Amino acid sequence: MSKLTFSIGGVHPDDSKLSKDCAIEVLPLPQTVYVSMNQHLGAPAKPLVTVGDKVLAGQVIAEPGGFISAYVHSPVSGTVKSIGPRKDLAGNPAVHVEIAVEGDEWVEGIDFSNDIDVNIKLDREQIIERVKMCGVVGLGGATFPTHVKLCPPPGKTAECLIINGAECEPYLTSDYRIMLEKSKEIVIGAAIMQKALGGCPCVIGIEDNKPEAIAAMSDAVASLPYEGIRVAVLAKRYPQGGEKQLINAVMGREVPPGALPIDAGAVVQNAGTALAVYEAVQKNKPLVTNVLTVTGNCLPVSAQHNYLFRIGTPISFIIEQAGGIPEGAAKVISGGPMMGKAIANLDATTVKGSSSVLYLSEESTRRWKESSCIRCGRCAEACPMGLEPFLLNRLVKAGDLEGLEAAAVMDCIECGCCLYSCPAGIPLLDRIRPAKGQVIGILKARNAKK
Amino acid sequence: MTSTVIWTIAILAGLGLVLALVLFLVARRFRVEEDPRIDEVEKVMPGANCGGCGFAGCRAFAEAAVKAPNLDNNYCPVGGEAVMAQVARILGYEAVKKTPQVAVVRCNGTCEARPRVNEYDGASSCKIKAALYAGDTLCPFGCLGCGDCVEACQFGALSMDPATGLPVVDEEKCTACGSCVKACPKHIIELRNKGPRSMRVFVSCVNKDKGVVARKACANACIGCGKCQKVCAHEAITVEDNLAYIDFAKCKLCKKCVAECPTGAIHAVNFPVLPKKEVTNE
Numbered sequence: 001m002s003k004l005t006f007s008i009g010g011v012h013p014d015d016s017k018l019s020k021d022c023a024i025e026v027l028p029l030p031q032t033v034y035v036s037m038n039q040h041l042g043a044p045a046k047p048l049v050t051v052g053d054k055v056l057a058g059q060v061i062a063e064p065g066g067f068i069s070a071y072v073h074s075p076v077s078g079t080v081k082s083i084g085p086r087k088d089l090a091g092n093p094a095v096h097v098e099i100a101v102e103g104d105e106w107v108e109g110i111d112f113s114n115d116i117d118v119n120i121k122l123d124r125e126q127i128i129e130r131v132k133m134c135g136v137v138g139l140g141g142a143t144f145p146t147h148v149k150l151c152p153p154p155g156k157t158a159e160c161l162i163i164n165g166a167e168c169e170p171y172l173t174s175d176y177r178i179m180l181e182k183s184k185e186i187v188i189g190a191a192i193m194q195k196a197l198g199g200c201p202c203v204i205g206i207e208d209n210k211p212e213a214i215a216a217m218s219d220a221v222a223s224l225p226y227e228g229i230r231v232a233v234l235a236k237r238y239p240q241g242g243e244k245q246l247i248n249a250v251m252g253r254e255v256p257p258g259a260l261p262i263d264a265g266a267v268v269q270n271a272g273t274a275l276a277v278y279e280a281v282q283k284n285k286p287l288v289t290n291v292l293t294v295t296g297n298c299l300p301v302s303a304q305h306n307y308l309f310r311i312g313t314p315i316s317f318i319i320e321q322a323g324g325i326p327e328g329a330a331k332v333i334s335g336g337p338m339m340g341k342a343i344a345n346l347d348a349t350t351v352k353g354s355s356s357v358l359y360l361s362e363e364s365t366r367r368w369k370e371s372s373c374i375r376c377g378r379c380a381e382a383c384p385m386g387l388e389p390f391l392l393n394r395l396v397k398a399g400d401l402e403g404l405e406a407a408a409v410m411d412c413i414e415c416g417c418c419l420y421s422c423p424a425g426i427p428l429l430d431r432i433r434p435a436k437g438q439v440i441g442i443l444k445a446r447n448a449k450k
Numbered sequence: 451m452t453s454t455v456i457w458t459i460a461i462l463a464g465l466g467l468v469l470a471l472v473l474f475l476v477a478r479r480f481r482v483e484e485d486p487r488i489d490e491v492e493k494v495m496p497g498a499n500c501g502g503c504g505f506a507g508c509r510a511f512a513e514a515a516v517k518a519p520n521l522d523n524n525y526c527p528v529g530g531e532a533v534m535a536q537v538a539r540i541l542g543y544e545a546v547k548k549t550p551q552v553a554v555v556r557c558n559g560t561c562e563a564r565p566r567v568n569e570y571d572g573a574s575s576c577k578i579k580a581a582l583y584a585g586d587t588l589c590p591f592g593c594l595g596c597g598d599c600v601e602a603c604q605f606g607a608l609s610m611d612p613a614t615g616l617p618v619v620d621e622e623k624c625t626a627c628g629s630c631v632k633a634c635p636k637h638i639i640e641l642r643n644k645g646p647r648s649m650r651v652f653v654s655c656v657n658k659d660k661g662v663v664a665r666k667a668c669a670n671a672c673i674g675c676g677k678c679q680k681v682c683a684h685e686a687i688t689v690e691d692n693l694a695y696i697d698f699a700k701c702k703l704c705k706k707c708v709a710e711c712p713t714g715a716i717h718a719v720n721f722p723v724l725p726k727k728e729v730t731n732e
Contacts, residue, residue, distance in 0.1 A: 085659075085660075085663075087584070087588075087590070089583075090582070090583035090584055091583050091584030091585065091588070091590055092583070092584045092590050093590060093659070341582070341583070342568075342583075344567075344568050344583045344584060344585075344586075345567075345584075365571075367571050367572065367573075370573070427572065427573035427578065430572060430573045430575075430578045430581075430582070431573070431575075431578065433578070433581050433582075434577045434578055434580070434581035434635075437581065
């Protein structure tokens with residue numbers, strides 16, 4: 001089988017999938033959960049409960065705050081203790097609902113059996129409505145509300161559904177574990193989304209460093225009665241799991257600058273999202289749990305875990321359950337080592353998109369001292385979007401926002417390949433990221449004038 | 451031999467004359483009429499090209515000032531009244547008087563008052579730091595301490611105080627051009643009226659968190675208790691989003707609020723030190 005990959009750029013970091021053999025464990029319930037109202041892309045959700053309310057696990061506690069927004073459900077049963085601003089991972093305040101855990105009672109109507117339900121009874125509209133009501137969002141990192149992605153705008157049709165099982169970020173193994181342990185559920189989830197999108201073909205893309213997952217998913221596809229689903233083997237290359245890169249790898253198409261994947265006829269959903277869709281549609285279970293990896297290069301493999309956690313569990317609780325912060329850890333990171341962010345506030349809570357607690361040693365997180373650009377061009381070679389990070393860096397320093405816009409800064413996917421490849425230690429992405437915000441500012445001002 | 455020399459001189463001189471004529475004609479044909487006052491105005495400008503007036507440089511300001519019907523929208527904060535009077539004389543306009551202003555740093559979260567809770571090892575730039583996270587203290591509003599404002603200042607009026615970790619404004623050098631105001635991603639620096647003999651009272655905090663949270667993050671934070679608002683007889687103080695703000699246009703410098711503030715977030719600067727009572731001085 002030939003291995004698919006995207007056409008330009010990319011880097012090859014060591015994949016370090018240390019926790020790949022750790023089976024998924026169920027994390028115990030904490031005493032208190034803090035459910036963020038801002039755990040999806042788009043407008044924050046609006047709380048529907050008040051202080052003192054008794055809630056059941058799976059009960060809706062917040063409604064969408066706009067078109068691009070999502071329902072939020074209580075992950076536990078208990079009493080609402082407070083609703084108010086609390087600091088998130090980065091230390092910025094966001095509204096959280098604090099729930100004191102009492103027992104573990106769920107709302108009625110959820111099927112907890114492990115039976116695999118192959119028969120998709122709901123029709124297109126019902127599927128989308130169910131996905132929306134269950135608060136399913138993209139679990140690949142961007143947490144884009146799934147029901148929005150499943151309704152292509154008028155005039156556009158999905159020609160291919162891509163299930164993203166690339167998991168190209170080093171260290172992370174949560175998607176890998178669910179592909180091994182819940183392969184059939186993921187395939188059924190894919191088939192459900194296929195039905196919602198009008199029956200387009202579906203490709204499950206998995207990187208070749210996960211042969212067991214490729215085998216398990218291929219078996220699941222073969223054993224289930226759905227048509228038009230196949231597994232594609234992707235080359236191990238970062239950022240293979242980037243939406244635009246995956247479309248390029250699987251379909252050989254390019255998403256035009258500023259356009260959405262649907263403009264290229266593609267809908268990309270993460271493997272975890274497919275599982276969440278399965279649970280929502282076939283089991284009526286809202287998105288209140290997810291799988292997260294506790295790993296790192298200063299943690300013995302015996303102490304690494306893949307946890308099934310309730311969304312809203314404080315990071316500090318997970319760290320405590322996993323045996324505390326290991327010696328030699330210089331940074332605790334949420335997400336992968338390439339795109340993840342150092343956690344500034346360990347009391348922060350997990351959100352729908354949380355994928356890992358990653359401990360990295362001082363050596364592997366050390367910043368190089370910045371020196372002059374030697375014009376080697378490695379950043380331009382590594383950029384998977386075909387940008388010229390060295391040029392963007394120069395334009396940022398000069399404060400030339402129009403120049404940045406012309407140099408397509410808005411196409412930057414913030415994958416960090418430029419920073420990773422720069423031998424001069426120039427914080428390229430660090431400079432580009434705030435500049436994107438400024439360019440959005442001038443674009444908005446221009447649109448307002450029109 | 452002699453003839454060669456003569457020929458050479460003659461040809462070169464002839465060539466020179468012809469080209470001079472061409473240049474003369476071209477210069478006449480394509481002459482750009484420029485208001486001579488632009489040059490005159492530019493001459494009296496400070497020449498720092500700081501952009502504080504809103505134009506790309508002093509020349510651009512001069513061009514705009516000559517074109518404009520009056521000087522209402524064109525003011526050089528660096529040159530101040532003296533320069534603007536000269537500009538007005540050249541252009542025959544009425545001089546615009548503006549109250550002199552100065553940059554004020556509204557954060558007093560010193561290293562002591564605002565403990566560091568994590569270590570930032572990224573690129574040393576406030577802008578980059580602000581794009582990544584809330585900062586290395588519990589206050590998501592306060593000074594990030596990387597000195598973007600110091601870098602932005604063309605007059606050397608700002609410096610970082612290593613003891614407090616906060617920028618300090620040299621009021622003698624500050625021209626109120628506003629570069630630092632634009633450079634600060636946390637919007638801490640504000641241009642305020644300089645005040646009589648540079649005396650000013652202001653809230654040196656921008657924390658909008660609730661009192662308890664703000665206090666936990668920083669001992670010097672404004673907790674939005676509203677005591678200052680109650681004691682102010684001139685309605686100069688407003689409290690919004692748990693944060694007090696003193697309107698410099700209304701403030702009569704009575705300093706009652708300074709004594710009332712439980713956290714010392716209100717600063718009174720450049721007041722003469724009275725012999726008996728001790729007054730907080732910057």
